[in-house]
Amino acid sequence: MDLFLYGFFAVTLVKDYRSLPDDIKSFPLKFPLFILLICHFASVYINEGFDAKQFYAATREFIELYGYIFASYLVARHTDISEILKKVYFIAVAICILGIIEIILQGNYPYTYICRAFPIYTGYYSLDDIITCIQDYRIRATLTTAHPTAYGTLLTCLTVLFGSLWNNPNWKKSHLIILYGLLGTNIFLSGSRTAMVCAALGIAILFLRKRHILLKIACVGLCIVFATLYVNVIIDEFSQQSKGSSLTLRQQQLLFTLVQIQKSPILGNGVGYTKNVFDYDEDGRPINDATIGGLESIIYRSLIDYGFVGLGVYYLFALWFFIAVFRRRSKNYCGFAGYTLILTTTLFFTLSGHIGNNTAFAFLLEGLMLGNLIPAEDKEDELEEIESEVLDED
Numbered sequence: 034m035d036l037f038l039y040g041f042f043a044v045t046l047v048k049d050y051r052s053l054p055d056d057i058k059s060f061p062l063k064f065p066l067f068i069l070l071i072c073h074f075a076s077v078y079i080n081e082g083f084d085a086k087q088f089y090a091a092t093r094e095f096i097e098l099y100g101y102i103f104a105s106y107l108v109a110r111h112t113d114i115s116e117i118l119k120k121v122y123f124i125a126v127a128i129c130i131l132g133i134i135e136i137i138l139q140g141n142y143p144y145t146y147i148c149r150a151f152p153i154y155t156g157y158y159s160l161d162d163i164i165t166c167i168q169d170y171r172i173r174a175t176l177t178t179a180h181p182t183a184y185g186t187l188l189t190c191l192t193v194l195f196g197s198l199w200n201n202p203n204w205k206k207s208h209l210i211i212l213y214g215l216l217g218t219n220i221f222l223s224g225s226r227t228a229m230v231c232a233a234l235g236i237a238i239l240f241l242r243k244r245h246i247l248l249k250i251a252c253v254g255l256c257i258v259f260a261t262l263y264v265n266v267i268i269d270e271f272s273q274q275s276k277g278s279s280l281t282l283r284q285q286q287l288l289f290t291l292v293q294i295q296k297s298p299i300l301g302n303g304v305g306y307t308k309n310v311f312d313y314d315e316d317g318r319p320i321n322d323a324t325i326g327g328l329e330s331i332i333y334r335s336l337i338d339y340g341f342v343g344l345g346v347y348y349l350f351a352l353w354f355f356i357a358v359f360r361r362r363s364k365n366y367c368g369f370a371g372y373t374l375i376l377t378t379t380l381f382f383t384l385s386g387h388i389g390n391n392t393a394f395a396f397l398l399e400g401l402m403l404g405n406l407i408p409a410e411d412k413e414d415e416l417e418e419i420e421s422e423v424l425d426e427d
Contacts, residue, residue, distance in 0.1 A: 035097045041104050049111075056107055059407050061357040065350040070095050072346045073304055076339050080303035091304040098387075101396040102403070109404025114367065115203060117401065118194075122212065125191045129215035132174045132184070136222050140165050144177050166224075173224040179389025185220060185228025186381055186391035190398050192216045193235035193377055197370035227385040235377040242369055283329065290333040294340060301340035307333075331382040351379045354399070361406040371402030 045053065073091040081087045135141050140163040148154045158164045166173035166181050173181040195212055198204045220228050241252060307328060328334050335344040355375045362368030378395040
């Protein structure tokens, strides 16, 4: 997928070189992204000195993580967002149907066929066996993503995105209802508890956006009462070590992180360090330590690689991104869809971390929302200037 990203930028440089300077100038996330890159470079310098290879690795990781935001931003600046979303709708329906088929057949056959089409495969599964993540205690669909939780990220983003279109006159409610049913079914089939919570939060934010303040207060109160009544049930569910991620496992991950950052807590251990703390099998694939199971939060990974400064800058970027979209929320539906996406995905990554390319799903959609808002803002500014000129002439 990263090859498509670099290919897109190469084509953009050649084809749209005239408009690119204006696009970069209008991009509102330049400063936080620059600070993030400096933080990555500082971590490399503190741990490796002037190591060109490590600086290259840091730059590449930065582009392959945040480049999707700028790429989709460029697309939305020069393309009708409605046409894009219509194509996304059919893709989402196809994804959901394939997810249901995967559970019915109890095997992820699309994943196998797609991976076999490429000459090199570096995934976690054996293509000679029936690939499935279904477990005795939980149904788990994954489709072509790296993990059911990554699939849950994609489904959460699509739920929030199309949930914002409910009152849009350009969309038939019957079409949206079909998609909502498919997305809800697949979120359940993914078995991702994080996806269930974040999708529900996103829909709640969209539903309450224009509701009376008393209704908002009542809903918050009900959530508090519900959490109080069922807190023990929730704790018991997440305390069962034999049923996926648990509180004990998260505690082990936290302790592991604290041990890893003792050497360099301020700027971390350097880019890609977390990839080197696990053992590898004979095929070069990482083997997670059974006592920690991985690093299921962006907090753990950011602390180990980039320290407390890196973690702070990451959330500064998320806050900056949120504000950039929130202040334009009155422009059109992309405003509230965008800031809801940012809220839910930031929570998602905090609870479950970066798994596979799940950040690409989120950043592509968030970049589309941001890119659609900026031209709308520019047009309004132009109209205001024209109106002022007319008034001056009168």
